[in-house]
Amino acid sequence: MYQQEQHLLAQPGGGSMSTAYQRVADSLRERIRSGELAPGSRLPSEHALMAAHGVSRNTVRQALADLQHSNLVDRQQGRGTFVAVQGVSHVLGDLRSFTETLLDLGVRPGITGIRIDVDEEPPAEAAEFLPGSRIWLVERIRTADGQPFCRMQSWVPDALAAAITPAALQKTQSLYAVMRESLGATPREATEIIRAEAASAEDARLLNVSRGTPLLSMYRWTRDASGRAVEYVRSSSPGDRYQYVIKLQQ
Structure with missing residues (x-):
């Protein structure tokens, strides 16, 4: 199921290429930007993201780490990952x-x-x-x-x-x-x-x-x-x- 996730994958419509974790991160980033995921709200669980995107837990964690580096999310041990409240x-x-x-x-x-x-x-x-x-x-x-x-x-x-x-x-x-x-x-x-x-x-x-x-x-x-x-x-x-x-x- 996950054998392709570390390869370069074509974006829908034949656009630019990206790795699997980047596609997961971009999807979440867009949901945050659009307001679908509001500041302070909890992101879907790792398991839910794995199922939604057809990727492994390591790929989901890499995507979340990318969003955390951009200060878009706040990962709290034992509680989950939340959309950062910030200026x-x-x-x-x-x-x-x-x-x-x-x-x-x-x-x-x-x-x-x-x-x-x-x-x-x-x-x-x-x-x-x-x-x-x-x-x-x-x-x-x-x-x-x-x-x-x-x-x-x-x-x-x-x-x-x-x-x-x-x-x-x-x-x-x-x-x-x-x-x-x-x-x-x-x-x-x-x-x-x-x-x-x-x-x-x-x-x-x-x-x-x-x-x-x-x-x-x-x-x-x-x-x-x-x-x-x-x-x-x-x-x-x-x-x-x-x-x-x-x-x-x-």
């Missing part, structure tokens, strides 16, 4: 763009308030990290289903700034996508620092919160595949709209 979340160690993270969570990404200018007085961290004497600030507000959740301020070197335009950001919804597709600079590794901060007057105005509202701020130093410094970024979100997830293993 926007990000797993530490994951260098995907915000757009990729939002899409994986079934949330519609958006960008507003784009501003791209030479920064005459960049933060010391940006000036020390990025090459060249002229540094650009790419600022935007990230939205999830139309609601602002993150103020992003990316400082980039002059050599990369020419291809970063409001039109390109609106089209791709991702600075990293612009870097990859137009500049050949694929973000490969980064160092992050996370701080609790109080919203400044400008943070408050852009995020539609009160001045002094607690923010979760992430500072990231990013290099591309060649080791070149390509971005220093501050991204700040109200604590009730964003969370970081740390997964530990012994």
